[in-house]
Amino acid sequence: MNHRYSVAALLALMTITSHASVEPAQIERSLSLRDQWMPLTRDLMQSPTWAASGDQFHYKLSVEGGFMFFRDSVQQAKPTPAFDHQHIATALAQASGTTIDAMHLPFDQFRYTNNDQSIRFYYANQSWQCQLTEVHCEVLTWPNRPRGFSVVRDLRVEAHNPLRPSPDGRYQAHTVGYNVSIQTSNGDTVFATTDGTADNFYDPESIRWAPDSSALVVMKVTPGTARYVDRVLSAPTDQLHPQTITQIYPKPGDAVDIDQPVLIHIERGTAQVVNNELFSQPYQIDRVQWQPDSSSFSFRYVERGHQRVRLIDVNAATATPRTVVDEHSDTFVDMWGGFYQTLQQGDKGAIWLSERDGWAHLYHYNGKGELVNQVTRGDWRVRSVVHVDEQRQQIWFAASGMYEGQDPYYVHYFRVNFDGSELTPLTEGNAHHEAVFSADMNHYIVIRSRVDLPPVAELRRSADASLVRVLANADISRLTAAGFKPPKPFVAKGRDGQTDIWGLIVTPQNFDPKQRYPVIENIYAGPHDSFVPKSFWPFGFHSGGDKVIGMQALADLGFIVVQIDGMGTNNRSKAFHDVAWQNLADSGFPDRILWHQAAAKQFPWYHIADGVGIYGASAGGHSTVAALEFHPEFYRVGVAYAGNYDNRMDKISWNEQWMGYPIGEHYVASSVVEHAHKLTGALLIINGEQDSNVDPASTIQLVDALIKAEKDFDLLVVHGGDHAVGRSTGPIRYIQRRQFDFFLRHLGQKETPRWNQL
Template identity: 45%
Template sequence: MKSWLLIPACIVLSLAARGQGTVEDYRRAVASHKAYRDKVWHAPDKFTWLERDAAFWYIDQSAQGRTYILADVAKRTQKPMFDHAAMARALSAQLHKTILATNLPLKAVVLAADKRSITFEADSARMECQLPACRCAVKGVITPPGKGGYWNDPFDERNGKPVRSPDSAWVAFIRDDNVFIRSRKTQEIFRLSYDGSGGNFYASHMTWSPDSKKLVAYTVRPGQERTMYLLESTPSDQLQPRLQQRHYLKPGDALPHKRPQLFLIDSKKHVPVSDSLFRDQYALEEIRWTRDSRYFTFEYNARGHQVYRVLQVDGQTGRVHTVVDERSDTFIDYSGKRFRHDLADGTQLFWASERSGWNHLYRYDVATGKVINAVTSGHWVLREVVHVDEARQRIIFRALGMDPGQDPYLAQYAVVNFDGTGLRRLTLSDANHVASFSKDYTYFVDHASRADLPPVSRVYDIETGREVMPVQQADITALQQAGWRAPEVFSAKGRDGQTDIWGVIIRPSKMDEGRQYPVIEMIYAGPQDFYVNKSFNKDYMRLHVLAELGFVVVQLDGMGTSWRSKAFHDVCWKNLKDAGFEDRIAWIQAAAKKYTYIDARRVGVFGGSAGGQNAAGAVIFHPEFYRAAVASCGCHDNRLDKMWWNEQWMGYPIGPQYAASSNVVHAGKLGGKLLLIVGELDDNVDPASTYQLADALIKANKDFELVTVPGMGHSGGGEFGERKRWDFFVRHLLQREPPAWEDSYPGK
């Protein structure tokens, strides 16, 4: 038996006397969930600018209630947008119930440009109120939105309407899988294509040139169909179970093949377009004509995501020319970092790329396919292009990591000229900045905060960079009085001993530094983003509540996640089992070395979706460190999950790397305690992924727990799952039998 397995026995006696995971801790945790809620005043984070004026409105939350504030930047004033008491009286009369002035139920608010009226939704009514008198009238009844389609349904290539030419002279349509046009003047019909068939049909989604003399249509060779089945055990409208099904492509499945074709209207000629530069397709999209109708462009994403091209087709000859040829030895992060902007004259475009090892922006000459210049550069990343200002020849953008030594995930804003000169910072402070820009990009509201820094909002002039006026400064007095302790932003070296890994540490409100506290990590290592929230008081409340049971709770972003260098990101490629665990372990050990009350010998982990895969992987691939894991709705074998996400990181074709990263294949290595949670109606990650892991664990003679939640989709199990998670960690990390639910959740 390993020596660390003997340690909890001696700890249990002291815990039993001192208390961690007791009924009192449970009750305090439950109470804190409510106590911490809505205790931050004067911290608006959404600002709506008016169309024509240098003015915006926002909602200010105080201890007294909500106030709608109108800020006039030109006059440097702020005042209520309307008389709240009068508005409450008007709504009470219209809705036939009491409405409080401090809690107006306004949604989808639109303030008129002249500020003399306001429209909004309240209950099921769309209302308009004249200002300042607050004379309100119902303008319509809100129809509940219909049930939307399933997010993973394939695009219907056949079900488009006929397409009218810009000059309204022609209508293009599909008949018998081929392209036809009809003269709107004479009603005469002309057939343009003859090569369409049921197995290679023309899609109904066609694109006319601006001069109405050319038409692009594309053939589609259908791909594979795959259906995922879900059994709804307890439908609300009938006694018997119901079988549900979803369209759900998985890694390796065959995809449709598209071929754009050109048609010249005056001569009724079909000009073939060679597919030699876009044969092995994952996707082909974004067909756009240039303003002068000389060319059209489209984007080609190769299967495996190691080649991505912007292709241009001559509008007379059909010759294909490469404008952008993006390549990577690992993967192109098309799903997270793709950005393209075509200048209005069609001669240049801007394109984001990680070719330098960092995500940056480049300016291209469309005619030659050559890079004119790098617009941004450096050991930091372009996160978002906010605005391309063609008149001023400049770009406003958001970036991460611009300040060495600071948290590299903190967002800053800057402006730069098209030619890469004149880079100027718009924000400077050591905080996460979220900017809201006026319609003419003259001003912006800067909402600055960190996990440990309450937000401050100010208006700045973009041209001068000067502060114009303060907006609000948060007051967290009530939150602190409720017992809340700010997270600590903590960094430590990763696996290479050089790279800083960043995260947060959350402690119990009544922590005794003389005790030892087990660690629970909330994990999500999906490569599409980073996950430690950088703004104040966002997403951390559930972690504060968990800490109240007697844990130190942490969250961090290890290698393999996004928005650092390309090398940092590439750790995930064909290797999702890595999940940054070596960095996470080093980080937690560094925290335990700094704080003696952190017990790095008792570490638990939980997560959902990709985080569920990571959590189970912790006790399968690293049981020497992680003692207990709760894995919810996990994609435990990437071959069972949806195609787009898994092929993006694990590659194509399907090779041995998929089995190497599979929790199912390696289930026999389980060395810690494991709780699996899955919703029976999860149509994001196939529930079979969890069930196959359970089957493999059973066959490997491994002890584990499995909770299936009836009627639930992709989630951590809801409140029921949260309780099971609490009890699991108390039992296996604190070595204490959890209290009865009726005692620990009073009133439930």
């Protein structure tokens, strides 16, 4: 290949431009900002949790020196420490081999177990249980056979196959080889199948007994593609040479396990294969559930491609299936936000969540599969269902977008009758709400806040939403005195000229409106949710992620940092969401660019004329590179973490949900690997070699494509790093500093310290 340059061009390439420099102390302040500010709040409540029964609850609260968990009750109003924090810190440190601070325990939520003698929580990607009376913590392991993203069983691992007793105790079932065997309680075999094979076996973990013990349903499985991803741990701590770690990892287009329900009647001694005409193209069959009277069992059928979902009911006497609910979409049925609950009283049926009228709403079906009525309706969406009360014919749910003049993402809570009457609000005020209800639904704790409103936690009665007492009223006076300023919400019209696009603007602590600041966007455009913070909790991952504190740390280096929910993200209308369908590279950029331009028009200090910076992780990493490739006239500098750069390389579950099935040219069109030759801006790629969420080979394939296209870029691969490396795990300060340096040099046009010489 011949390259010809003019003398002027060569001189330009050799010219070294003199830039202003950034002192190490300035970067150190940003790196330390979270640790400096985190201790400055008081009485800020997190994660209220009710006991499994009764009126007791517990929560995490910011106090002098850190955080503590407290226990309280509806009647007593005398919060006490939930446990001995130093005891738990000591026990967890011994078990995990890490340093644990009693005032900064590494979990936000727990549950009491073993008659309140232990607590159970999630830490370091594992479930833990710690005893409260002895210095002992242990990792809880689950015996079930692993499934790759819930659709392909890992046949290298033996299935959990204990004797599963019938409800009346007369029988017990398990598998012998590839077949089901049913015995009496004294061990006599009363029935066994004989048609199971290695390629079509009965799964013991799927056995579900009828409540009257007359029958059971079990899945007969045709295995899918056993795709495994090998990762190399290059520098193990216990040996010199590398280790290989293997993970089952089905990808888009792979064959999934085909589960075929089989109904076994004990006294008849029959095994009836349920006719699969109504569920012949499964992506997944799940939530097998018997009616209390044993008359039938039901399951949810998700068709391959995520465009059809059915609730199937199977008659226990005849093994005849019928459709109770049939949900279809020309784009996708959102399984990430799906909900249904079968009803067990009256004419049975189900409560079902659907977006069929353009918004997420609830529908009531009877036992014949007929629509009784649409329960909720309007240009707003049901966000989640808290409780279905068949006795009172009521539904308790969370919703957003109902109130004119409020941020359409703010969540409120309501109660409504099955017939849609008496829609009753349980929260009020122009704010975002998080509510948790007692087991008997008589009381609830609600935390009300905004990004600019410190949280207030209240205990209320469910009957009339009346206030019992205020549990905590956050004090951020010291945080404010230290320089904290809440981010500024900003709204602009999207690509259609009508839809409001919401985002936040974070300015430096020493902000001067007479100056002009380059802009950096923190992006995550995954269709499974919305991501701009709505509640007051600015702390999170060190690098920011979707939390305000990380954006503030970056802004303090002389930038404006923003976060936006463009079209294609969730929690608005179905049309808003559908923009992502088979087009993840869109990432809402037409809306985001208009939003930036509207901000620049309104604020003289919002400088985008020389290009905008962008950073993100996972799907945000993909979007970061897509911004530089597909919108190079606007986005000029990017830092991409752990990106799923080609949707064909990523996990089957998330990608087929939004990109569909079968695999086609639309996957190629959204791949930033395929379009690596379009890169013109500055790019830093960061990846952990032990990413179990996104195949690390996705990053290396992007690197390979960039090299072949003779593109310059920076690459940081972190030994042992997982999917969250640099954001909540790994050498966070180092990785964060590399991101800061990159933006300062390439967007801020400033020289950064020569760190190796310091």
